[in-house]
Amino acid sequence: MKLHLSLTKITVLGALLLGAVGCQTVKPTEDSMKERAQTVIGQPVSKIANVRNDSTLTYYTAYTAAGEYNCEQPSGVIMAVASMGIMTPPLSCLPKGASPIPYQ
Numbered sequence: 001m002k003l004h005l006s007l008t009k010i011t012v013l014g015a016l017l018l019g020a021v022g023c024q025t026v027k028p029t030e031d032s033m034k035e036r037a038q039t040v041i042g043q044p045v046s047k048i049a050n051v052r053n054d055s056t057l058t059y060y061t062a063y064t065a066a067g068e069y070n071c072e073q074p075s076g077v078i079m080a081v082a083s084m085g086i087m088t089p090p091l092s093c094l095p096k097g098a099s100p101i102p103y104q
Helices: 002-023 030-041 077-083
Strands: 045-053 057-064 067-074 092-095
Touching: 030 045, 030 057, 030 067, 030 092
Parallel strands: none
Antiparallel strands: 045 057, 057 067, 067 092
């Protein structure tokens, strides 16, 4: 009986660890980046390029007829939660060369 209980605990812990590791690699798709950038910028996005990712944020450049925008949005665990429909992660897009810190 004790062996069965120990195996159950090990199995559950292993499943949780695998799930947490899987969430670390969740990245937004190019289509979702394009769609969300269009919503934030208010113009059609023709191309997404220069996609970079650390474990918590995805950075990319969105191209529109009016110019280029530097965008960033959460990835990893936050994207995994968002994919379940629980929340919508925030997206930030600024015109290329604009400072995210005001008055600089």
